[in-house]
Amino acid sequence: MDILDILLSASFWAAAIRIASPLIFATLGELICERAGVLNLGIEGIMVAGAFSGWIAVWAGLPLWGGVAVAMLTGMAFGLLHATLSVPFGLSQHVVGIGLTLLATSLTFYTYRVVLPEVSSPPKIEAFQPYEIPLLADLPLIGPALFSQTPLTYAAFLLAAICAYTLYRTPVGLAVRAAGENPSAVAAQGLSVTAIRMGAVITGSGFMAVGGAFLTLSAFDSFFFDMVNGRGWICIALVVFGAWRPGKAVLGAILFAAFDALQIRLQQTAIGALVPYQLFLMLPYILSILALVVMSRRAEVPAALMVPFNKGER
């Protein structure tokens, strides 16, 4: 059977993990924002900005990790803008988020044209190369699939573990979870809801931008205008799918990525010749919707998500 062959091949799983990596970064970022009570719809634009700024920094001469840092800082700057408007000013998070996506995307394209006025095809950089983890990479099937990825992929999984630990095992994680559930509880314990929420949005936005930078620094070696291509929106769905838990969100990202990798391969099989390829392209999205319907029914939405908190208001 074709599908069985695909599912048992190491290259399929290696592709799935690779496709999942940027989603993991950005999903974790969104998850942190939402756990603190702020829906960050700026994610799509922040990913575009991250993809561009990381890449242009490396093109200008910074090392690859320097590019990641630049992307992260760019994301945090947009995060600061979002947080300022949505937290202390309490503006509609929908409007702020969509506005930020439009702003970040347009600003990126503008900057691209300013920096590279006369190129028809964007310059390439020396991207992250796969790094085989000694011993583990020699395991059958799992080895090539999981342990010969680029360092940025390992970083994605490491970040997921750090996020989970921080959220559930440290005081600041406790404060973030409480801020998204009942900000009054946070205020009544003498903490600043504003500081916690802004911190979460800024940090989360930084992760989103790194997710974008993964595309230019690891998955590909150049920047294209439509390369983020709705991944930000997918991440918002993945947060719901993961029931606002980092572990489940990572699983969701891998599942979505697996469907994506699968449809590419299915196009090349015998069935692929008969069915229009657009149907295959739809596959991951359709399956995501189905999975969302099933999974999100029991999800515990942060109760104060999208509810601004105004201290001392009557």
Add this chain to the structure above:
Amino acid sequence: MTTPSMAQRAANGPVLRLKEITKRFGPVTANEDVSFDLFPGEVIALLGENGAGKTTLMNILFGQYTADAGEVELFGATLPPGAPRAALDGGVGMVHQHFTLADNLTVWENITLGVEPLFQMRLNSSAARARIRSLSERFHLKVDPNAKVGRLTVGERQRVEILKALYRDARILILDEPTAVLTPQESDALFATLREAIGQGLSVIFISHKLHEVMAISDRVLVLRHGRLVAERRTAQTSRDELASLMVGADVKPARFAPNAAGPALLQLQGVSTPDNGAAPRLRNVTLDLAAGQITGLAGVSGNGQAALSDLISGLITTQSGQIRIHGREIGAWSPRKAVDAGIARIPEDRHKTGTIADFDLTENAILETYSTRFARRGWLDWRAARQFAKDLIATYDVRCPGPDTRIRLLSGGNMQKLILGRVLELAPDIILANQPVRGLDIGAVTYVHEQLAKARARGAAVLLISEDLDEIMQLSDVIHVISEGRLSPGFPRGSQQPEDLGAWMAGHGFDTMTAEGPHAP
């Protein structure tokens, strides 16, 4: 353990001292010049009606609001205003009326939130849990530290709130209406906990409008009315009846308007009960006649069924049993639209929430009840007539505003209320339901509203005035009923009762003999 004498306490000095606290929300004064001391091991009850300013005062003390004037002294040191952290660190623990717990967290997580520095590698959860267990044993606060708060009962949640305070070594415990949500058994358990806490030297401020609890737990009672501290009594030297009249304000003042002959009953409730919705008290076998040319006053401590009666007459809820007659005819299916069509003018209790639409302009708000009848022409709104109507209201009822196109949220409470009055009185209604019509208004606006109600009465309308202010009821009413736990007293003609008599009815006395005789019609 014996409680220390007053002299000893005074010698130790107060743990808490409020000095001339004043707080305003816009034109409304929530607290005015409130001062009091709290001594170690003492329980103060803060008694007052809804809106008397109890919660505002405690939120100022806790740093959630900033006072416009005055200061708070804690153990002799001035507390920086607007900083809950400082109050917490100073040993103030507050159990809010609406719990400040995160449902998605466990009990121990809620309790330790914010206690430790935010940025450290891990939470010491086992130590925290052990400490919570020992506290809950000591203070009889049975709750599992590992349970998710979202799964706890209301009583358990309150225990978590108290534990939160105790965990931080609170020396002063503030409880805002703690028994409002508890069953009697849970209330008893709470009182046992509080006695334990007092025995260990904590001081307690207990906010309530339930008189028997205040009598049971407190050493001293402070009565707040309209944001001012109006009375202070030692609990041992007062009575429920006295507190009831102090709370609602029972300085005897003469009736404001000359007597008026009673006309026929325009609205009659006959043995009406309303369905139990679980929260507010329902009406129980209420019989009430609203006669033409009379103001019928409804006195009572808030939360005793006033809302149910008002909602019923407004058409928002229907009866479970009993009959409603308007102009002697029994009504069929009942709805807000029916109530409007039957000529009932409604002045709702909450003018912001149910009386107006904040972002609509004056014109739109003026025609809310009549847009489909008086201001509709072949299905289109007649804006010209509507705007003219709004202009007339503004002129006749002295609504201070830039013009009919102003959004109503920009108006003060008094001007908003004048527009609502105008909106309903312009239709010359026979039946007027005025629920707390002057709450939060300044003196001038109060007088104006009262005069308008008197004019309607003189014209022959039947007015039902619901108020928690006994002064207001006694000054305006031709007939007074008292409501308590959903039961209605007989109607007392003006001047036949002293405030203390009404206070006794408010405290729940007299209803049993009345029901034994069957429903009483005045």
